[in-house]
Amino acid sequence: MTPHTASKDISAQVERVLVEFLDARAEALPDAADLIGEINRVAGSGGKRLRPAFCVWGYRAAGGTDDVSITRVAAALELLHTFAIVHDDVMDQSQLRRGEPTTYRRLSGTPLLRRDRDRFGESAAILVGDLAMAFADELWGSSGFEGAACDDASTLYHAMRAEVIGGQYLDLLAAARGRATLEETRRISVLKSGRYTVERPLLIGATFAGASEDVREALAAFGAPLGEAFQLRDDVLGAFGDPNVTGKDADGDLREGKQTLLVALARGVADPAQRAVLDARLGAADLDSAGAEELRTVFRDTGALRDVLASIEDLAAAARAALKSAPIPPVAAAALAGLAEYVSVRSV
Amino acid sequence: MTPHTASKDISAQVERVLVEFLDARAEALPDAADLIGEINRVAGSGGKRLRPAFCVWGYRAAGGTDDVSITRVAAALELLHTFAIVHDDVMDQSQLRRGEPTTYRRLSGTPLLRRDRDRFGESAAILVGDLAMAFADELWGSSGFEGAACDDASTLYHAMRAEVIGGQYLDLLAAARGRATLEETRRISVLKSGRYTVERPLLIGATFAGASEDVREALAAFGAPLGEAFQLRDDVLGAFGDPNVTGKDADGDLREGKQTLLVALARGVADPAQRAVLDARLGAADLDSAGAEELRTVFRDTGALRDVLASIEDLAAAARAALKSAPIPPVAAAALAGLAEYVSVRSV
Numbered sequence: 101m102t103p104h105t106a107s108k109d110i111s112a113q114v115e116r117v118l119v120e121f122l123d124a125r126a127e128a129l130p131d132a133a134d135l136i137g138e139i140n141r142v143a144g145s146g147g148k149r150l151r152p153a154f155c156v157w158g159y160r161a162a163g164g165t166d167d168v169s170i171t172r173v174a175a176a177l178e179l180l181h182t183f184a185i186v187h188d189d190v191m192d193q194s195q196l197r198r199g200e201p202t203t204y205r206r207l208s209g210t211p212l213l214r215r216d217r218d219r220f221g222e223s224a225a226i227l228v229g230d231l232a233m234a235f236a237d238e239l240w241g242s243s244g245f246e247g248a249a250c251d252d253a254s255t256l257y258h259a260m261r262a263e264v265i266g267g268q269y270l271d272l273l274a275a276a277r278g279r280a281t282l283e284e285t286r287r288i289s290v291l292k293s294g295r296y297t298v299e300r301p302l303l304i305g306a307t308f309a310g311a312s313e314d315v316r317e318a319l320a321a322f323g324a325p326l327g328e329a330f331q332l333r334d335d336v337l338g339a340f341g342d343p344n345v346t347g348k349d350a351d352g353d354l355r356e357g358k359q360t361l362l363v364a365l366a367r368g369v370a371d372p373a374q375r376a377v378l379d380a381r382l383g384a385a386d387l388d389s390a391g392a393e394e395l396r397t398v399f400r401d402t403g404a405l406r407d408v409l410a411s412i413e414d415l416a417a418a419a420r421a422a423l424k425s426a427p428i429p430p431v432a433a434a435a436l437a438g439l440a441e442y443v444s445v446r447s448v
Numbered sequence: 449m450t451p452h453t454a455s456k457d458i459s460a461q462v463e464r465v466l467v468e469f470l471d472a473r474a475e476a477l478p479d480a481a482d483l484i485g486e487i488n489r490v491a492g493s494g495g496k497r498l499r500p501a502f503c504v505w506g507y508r509a510a511g512g513t514d515d516v517s518i519t520r521v522a523a524a525l526e527l528l529h530t531f532a533i534v535h536d537d538v539m540d541q542s543q544l545r546r547g548e549p550t551t552y553r554r555l556s557g558t559p560l561l562r563r564d565r566d567r568f569g570e571s572a573a574i575l576v577g578d579l580a581m582a583f584a585d586e587l588w589g590s591s592g593f594e595g596a597a598c599d600d601a602s603t604l605y606h607a608m609r610a611e612v613i614g615g616q617y618l619d620l621l622a623a624a625r626g627r628a629t630l631e632e633t634r635r636i637s638v639l640k641s642g643r644y645t646v647e648r649p650l651l652i653g654a655t656f657a658g659a660s661e662d663v664r665e666a667l668a669a670f671g672a673p674l675g676e677a678f679q680l681r682d683d684v685l686g687a688f689g690d691p692n693v694t695g696k697d698a699d700g701d702l703r704e705g706k707q708t709l710l711v712a713l714a715r716g717v718a719d720p721a722q723r724a725v726l727d728a729r730l731g732a733a734d735l736d737s738a739g740a741e742e743l744r745t746v747f748r749d750t751g752a753l754r755d756v757l758a759s760i761e762d763l764a765a766a767a768r769a770a771l772k773s774a775p776i777p778p779v780a781a782a783a784l785a786g787l788a789e790y791v792s793v794r795s796v
Contacts, residue, residue, distance in 0.1 A: 125610065131639060132614035187578065191571035213624045215705070215731060220624040223539035226574060227617050230535065233578065234609040237585050241602055254589055261582040262473065266480035269575050273482075276561045276568040291479060357563070383563060 107435060110156045110174065111149040113167070117175040118143050121239055134210070138203055138228045139235065143182045145198045148446075150330075151177040151301040153439055154323070158305030161432035162315050169244035170308060173253075176243070177301055179236035184264060184296075186229040190222050191272060192356050199347035203228050233261075245308055253307040260300035267292030271358065278383060280359035282368070286328075289361065293334060294327030298443070318426035322436065326419035329412045329444045335360035336408060337446075339399060351392040357383020361411070366404035374398045416444035455783060458504045458522065459497040461515070465523040466491050469587055482558070486551055486576045487583065491530045493546045496794075498678075499525040499649040501787055502671070506653030509780035510663050517592035518656060521601075524591070525649055527584035532612060532644075534577040538570050539620060540704050547695035551576050581609075593656050601655040608648035615640025619706065626731060628707035630716070634676075637709065641682060642675030646791070666774035670767045670784065677763035677792045680756055683708035685794075687747060699740040705731020709759070714752035722746045764792035 119140070126136040152174035159170045188194070189202040196202060207228070208221025240257060243250075270288045274280035280288070302323045306316055337346055338353030339362060353360070367378055377398050381391045399405045419440050423433055467488070474484040500522035507518045536542070537550040544550060555576070556569025588605060591598075618636045622628035628636070650671045654664055685694055686701030687710060701708070715726055725746050729739045747753045767788050771781055 128607070129610050129614050131618055131635065132610060135614065135617055183578075187574055191574060193567075210621070210624075214626040216624055219541075220620060223620050224617060226535055226539060227613050227620075229578075230531075230581065231610060231613045233581055234606065234613065238606040241589075241606075258582065258586040258589075259476070262477050262480060262579060265575050265579045265582065266477050266483065269483055269572060270479055272568060272571050272575075273558070276558075276564055278562045287479065 107153045107157075107439065110153050110171075113171045114149060114152045114175045114178055115144065117171055117239075118178065121175065121235070125235065132231060134207075135224070135228050135231050138186075138207065139179070139182055139232045142186060142197075142203060142228075143178055143232075145200060147178070147181070147198065149178060150297055150439070150443065151181055153435075154298055154301040155305040157432055157435050157439070158302035158311075158319055159309045160305075161302075161319060161426070161428035161436065162306040162309035162311035163429075164305070164309030166244075170305060172239055172243040173245070173304065173308060176236045176240040177304070179232050179239060180261065183229045183232035183236060184268075186225055186232060188268065190225050190229075191268070192352065194352055195349050196343070196347060249308055249310050253304050256300055256304050256307060260296055260304075263291045263300075264293075264296040267296070274359035275357045275383065278357060278359075280364055282361065282364045285359060285361045285364045288359075289328050289331035289335075290324075293331035294324065296327075297330050298327035299323030312427075314427050318422060318428065321422035322419045322426065322440075325415040325422075326440050326443055329415035329419065332361060332408055332412045332415070333444060333446060335362050336405070336412070339396060340405070351387060351389065354382060354392050354395055355385065355387045362399055362404050362408050365407050366399050366402040369402050369404075370398065374402060412444055416440060419444075455501045455505075455787065458501050458519075461519045462497060462500045462523045462526055463492065465519050465587075466526065469523065469583070473583065480579060482555075483572070483576050483579050486534075486555065487527070487530055487580045490534060490545075490551060490576075491526055491580075493548060495526070495529070495546065497526060498645055498787070498791065499529055501783075502646055502649040503653040505780055505783050505787070506650035506659075506667055507657045508653075509650075509667060509774070509776040509784065510654040510657035510659030511777075512653070512657030514592075518653060520587055520591040521593070521652065521656060524584045524588040525652070527580050527587060528609065531577045531580035531584060532616075534573055534580060536616065538573050538577075539616070540700065542700055543697050544691070544695060597656055597658050601652050604648055604652050604655060608644055608652075611639045611648075612641075612644040615644070622707035623705045623731065626705060626707075628712055630709065630712045633707060633709045633712045636707075637676050637679035637683075638672075641679035642672065644675075645678050646675035647671030660775075662775050666770060666776065669770035670774065670788075673763040673770075674767035674788050674791055677760045677767065680709060680760045680763070681792060681794060683710050684753070684756060684760070687744060688753070699735060699737065702730060702740050702743055703733065703735045710747055710752050710756050713755050714747050714750040717750050717752075718746065722750060760792055764788060767792075 122136055122140045126133050155174045155177055156170055164170060185197060186203045189197055190204050194202050195205055204221040204225035207224040208217045210220065213220055267288055270284065271292055274284060274288065299320060302319045303316060306319055338358060343350040363382065367375065370378060377394050381387055381395050384391065420437065423436055426433060470484055470488045474481050503522045503525055504518055512518060533545060534551045537545055538552045542550050543553055552569040552573035555572040556565045558568065561568055615636055618632065619640055622632060622636065647668060650667045651664060654667050686706060691698040711730065715723065718726060725742050729735055729743050732739065768785065771784055774781060
C-alpha cells in the first residue's frame with residue numbers, strides 16, 4: 101500500500117462512516133431530513149479530506165492501530181469542516197463551492213416558497229451548519245476511544261474549533277475594515293486554516309494513539325509551517341486560481357476584499373498608482389474581470405506574488421525538514437511528505 | 449429555602465460558572481475576545497434561565513446531590529440557548545432581545561468598519577452563535593460527571609440539539625411557505641421549544657442522577673405538556689405581548705409570518721374578510737401597528753386566541769396532574785409546580 105492509496109483509503113472509510121451516521125440521524129429525526137441531506141451532499145461532494153488524512157496519519161505516526169475509532173474521529177473532523185464551509189459561504193456570499201451552487205444558494209430554491217427565497221436560503225444554510233457542528237460533536241463523542249488520551253484530544257478539539265471561529269472573525273473584520281498588517285494576516289492564516297487544517301488534526305490523531313512528547317513535537321514542527329503554507333496557497337488560489345479548477349467563484353476573495361499576506365505585501369511597496377488600484381478595486385462589490393486583472397497585475401508587479409510563493413516554499417521546506425528527523429514509522433513519514441507536497445503545490 | 453429562592457440560587461450559580469468559564473476562554477484566545485464578550489453579554493442579559501432550572505430540578509427530583517457538576521451542565525444548557533437565540537435573531541431579523549439591540553444589530557456597530565456594516569454584523573453574529581455552541585459542548589464535556597449516566601445524558605443532549613435545529617427549520621419553512629397545518633404547528637412547538645425548554649433539560653438532569661424509569665416517566669409526563677404550553681404562550685406573546693415587557697420587537701412574529709397554532713386555528717374558521725386580512729397582513733415586511741391590530745382582531749374574533757389560551761391551560765393542568773403522582777421529593781415537586789405556573793402564565 102503506497103502512501104497515496106492509503107490516503108485514498110482513508111477518504112473512502114470516512115465516507116462510509118459519514119453516510120451510515122447521517123442515514124441513522126435522518127431516520128431518527130425525519131423533520132431535519134432536508135438539512136441532513138444537504139450535510140450529506142456537501143460532505144460527499146469531493147472535498148480534499150485533508151483533515152481526516154492528517155488525523156489518521158498522525159495517529160499512525162504515533163503507533164495507533166485501531167482503525168475503526170480513528171476513522172470515526174476523522175469523520176467528525178470532516179463534519180466539522182462541513183459546518184465551517186457552509187457558514188463561511190453564507191458569510192462570504194459565495195455562489196460556488198466545489199463547482200456546485202453553495203448550500204445557501206441551493207436552499208433558496210426549496211420548493212413552494214412564497215416569499216424571501218434568498219433570506220430563507222441563508223437561514224436554512226445557517227441551520228445546516230449548526231446541525232453539522234452538532235453532529236461532529238456527536239460523532240466525536242461516540243468514537244469508541246476513552247480515558248485520558250480522549251480527554252487530551254478533546255482539549256485540542258475544543259481549542260481548534262474556537263481557533264477556526266476566531267480566525268474567521270479576524271478575517272471578516274480585516275475585510276470590513278479594509279486593512280490588515282502583515283502580522284494580522286499571518287495570525288489569520290495561522291488560526292483560520294493553519295492549525296485547523298494540519299497541525300491540530302495531526303496532533304489529535306497522535307494524542308489518541310498516546311503519542312510521546314517527542315512525536316508530538318516533531319508533528320507540530322511539521323504541521324505548523326505546512327498549515328501556514330496551506331493558507332498562503334489558498335490566498336494565491338483565491339486571487340490567481342482558475343475557477344474551473346478551484347470550483348469556487350471567480351475572484352471571490354478579491355470582491356470580498358480579503359486582507360491576505362499577498363495584499364499586505366503589495367500595499368507595503370505599492371507606488372501611488374498601484375495603491376489607487378488596491379483602494380478602488382479590492383473589496384468592490386461590482387468588481388469585474390478587468391478590475392480583478394488590474395489587481396493581479398499589482399500583485400505581480402510589486403513582487404508580492406513572488407514573495408508569497410517563496411514563503412510557501414520556505415514553509416514547505418521547513419515542514420519537510422521537520423519530517424526528516426521525526427521519530428515516526430517510515431510509511432507515516434512518506435504519507436505525510438506526500439500530503440505536504442500536495443498541500444503546498446495544489447491548484448484546488 | 450423555598451422553591452422560588454432555590455431557583456434564583458440556581459441562576460446565580462450558573463452565572464458564576466459562565467463568567468469563570470468565559471473569562472478563561474477569552475484569556476486562552478484573545479483573538480476571539482469580541483465574540484466571547486458578546487456571548488457573555490447575551491448569557492448575562494437577564495434571561496429566564498428556565499433550562500438550567502429544569503435541569504437542576506430534574507437532577508434533584510431524581511435524588512442528585514452533586515451541585516458543582518450539575519451546575520456546569522446547567523450552564524452548558526444556557527450557553528446552548530445563547531447559541532440558539534443569537535442565530536434565531538439573525539434568521540428572524542429581530543432588532544431587540546431582552547430590551548437591547550440583538551447581537552447582529554450590535555455588532556454592525558463595530559468600530560472602524562468601512563463597508564458592509566449590516567453584513568458584517570450578521571456574519572459576526574453567526575460566529576458568536578457558533579462559538580457559543582462549541583463552548584456549550586466544552587462545558588458539557590468538562591462537567592465532572594462520568595460513566596454510563598453521562599453517556600445516556602449525552603444521547604439526550606445530542607437529540608435535543610438536533611430537535612431544536614430541526615424545529616427552527618420547520619418554523620422557517622412554514623413562514624416562507626405562508627402555510628402550516630394544525631399538525632405542523634404542533635410539531636414545530638414540540639420540537640422547537642417544548643422538548644428543548646422543558647422535557648429534555650429535566651430528563652438530562654434526572655439522567656445524571658441515575659433516575660429510575662418511574663421518575664423519568666413522571667418527569668416526561670410533566671415536561672412534555674408543559675413544554676408545549678411554553679411554546680403556545682410564546683406564540684400568544686409574539687402576537688399580543690407588550691414589547692416593553694417582552695423586550696422583543698413589537699409584532700415581530702406577525703411581520704415574519706410565523707405559522708403558529710394561533711394562525712392555523714384562525715385560518716381554519718376565518719370568513720372571507722378575515723382570510724383576506726391574514727393573507728394580506730401576515731408576513732408583510734411593511735406591516736405597521738394598524739395592520740398588526742387587524743390581525744389581532746382576527747385572532748380574537750375567530751376564537752383562535754381563546755382556544756390557544758384554553759390549550760395552554762389544559763396542557764398546564766396535565767403537567768400539574770403528572771406532578772401530583774410523581775415519585776419525587778416534595779421540595780422538587782413544589783419547585784417544578786412553581787416553574788410550571790411561571791411558564792404557562794408568563795408575560796415575558
